[in-house]
Amino acid sequence: MSEVMDIKYAAAATFDSAKDLYDAAGKVREKGYKNWECFSPIPVHGLDAQMGYPRSKVPRFTLAGGFTGFFHWYAHCLVYE
């Protein structure tokens, strides 16, 4: 951890490596913070779990889109003949 800024509303810190960020994220989660975020130029492997994020919702939207397409096809090609 190279630098910590302490102001009234928020705190930010910069890290030199993916490992430092990963370790720090674990500590912040353990402290029970609610409103926080990690920024990195690359997706850091395992950081989701380390931050305590649930699984992404993207697959649900994808599945919903798939079903919409399927029913569209079903209604058009099979039912409406």
Added chain:
Amino acid sequence: MSEVNQAEQHDILKKVDPAPWKDVPLVLNNRSYKWVTDKICGIVESKTPTWWWWCFITALCIASFTGMGLVYLVSTGVGVWGNNNPVNWGWAIVNFVFWIGIGHAGTLISAVLCLLKQKWRTSINRASEAMTVFAVLCAGIFPLFHVGRVWFAWWLFPLPNANAIWPQFRSPLEWDVFAVSTYATVSILFWYMGMIPDMAVLRDRATQTWRKYFYGFFAMGWRNANNHWRNFEMAYLLLAGLSTPLVLSVHTIVSFDFAVANLPGWHTTIFPPYFVAGAIFSGFGMVLTLLLPVRAAFGLRDLITQKHIDNMCMITLATGSLVGYAYAMEFFIAWYGANSYEGFAFINRAFGNYWWSYWIMISCNVICPQLFWFKKIRENTPLVWIISIFVNVGMWFERFVIANTTLSRDFLPSSWGYYSPTVVDIFTFFGTFGFFSVLFLLFLRFLPLMPMCEVKSVMPQANPHADH
């Protein structure tokens, strides 16, 4: 293995003293993240090089040939092409299949290699995806204008209209409409989605206002937050999964254009896998043709390394050999099937009226890539580039051979003919290379050539579990 505890395992390793496994680094010379960012963004941000302008103007001139050819066709009629009875498809289908095939390497690199966790794909996938999108655009021109009255091309889609004209759903040409339009949509989505984090980097570095707006608009508010990354990674994985079947399905359906017809030389079950292998072969040929000069022009030797070139050459070799096997198997089945028409079709291919095109195809597609067995040749970049050109030429001739030998010599000798392209055919096809180059040069100039975030994530610094 699980019963051996870790301490014991380490003791064993000390005793046997294994040779260290040398992972070839994907980014050479221990480059930093900053170097990668500066290198890729620098291509877009620096002053336009003079050679770029020369290439761009030349490409525009060449592209105008397609423009003129199409204007002449629309204003006169589709008869300006050499297609005639019995060769009704002529160059139009050859050029269509040629360009659509080239696109396949992009999808293979971005989707299949992503699912197989092939890390070397990271520095070549963006350019290959761009190649895919542009190649599909070039491919679309030919069937679109072959319909003759291009303003009625929307009839290809099942849209209710006052004339009650409905597409023929039993025709593979109609399946092509859906296969290719799905392919184009998914390829563009994949290409664009991967670019979002890089657009954000360009936005943040931008000094000119138009750049801030341009990249800012397309970056869609990307902030590199982990909350973004986790959705991005999931979406990327899902898109890779969804486009993997497309690698196989699009060229399968393109092969059905031929295989569903009851003509000797076309009506064979080997067509789908043979076409898919050929498409990947031609696509990797084109990736090499495009990226080797780009690598030299922008000094990207640390990012597109010999390992990348080796891998691409070996895929070209593997798919080229598969294609060669398919050529041989077609002959074998023609003999083994004891169908005299089928037998004639193949003897005619090799020794008939178009024998020269058959032997150009064999030498370019089967013999040429065998040179990639040799490390010395794979390391000779100019030679690899020349071989990649031969691959492109050979794959165009493959489609020419398939389409023309069969159509010009069908069941009835009274309807035989000899097809030659007209000058309009030649100009229109020649121009598509210019059209493709115009798009690719614009891509090089304005969009991030490599996915910076993906290149960085295969560098050793990205590992959060490593000691440092």
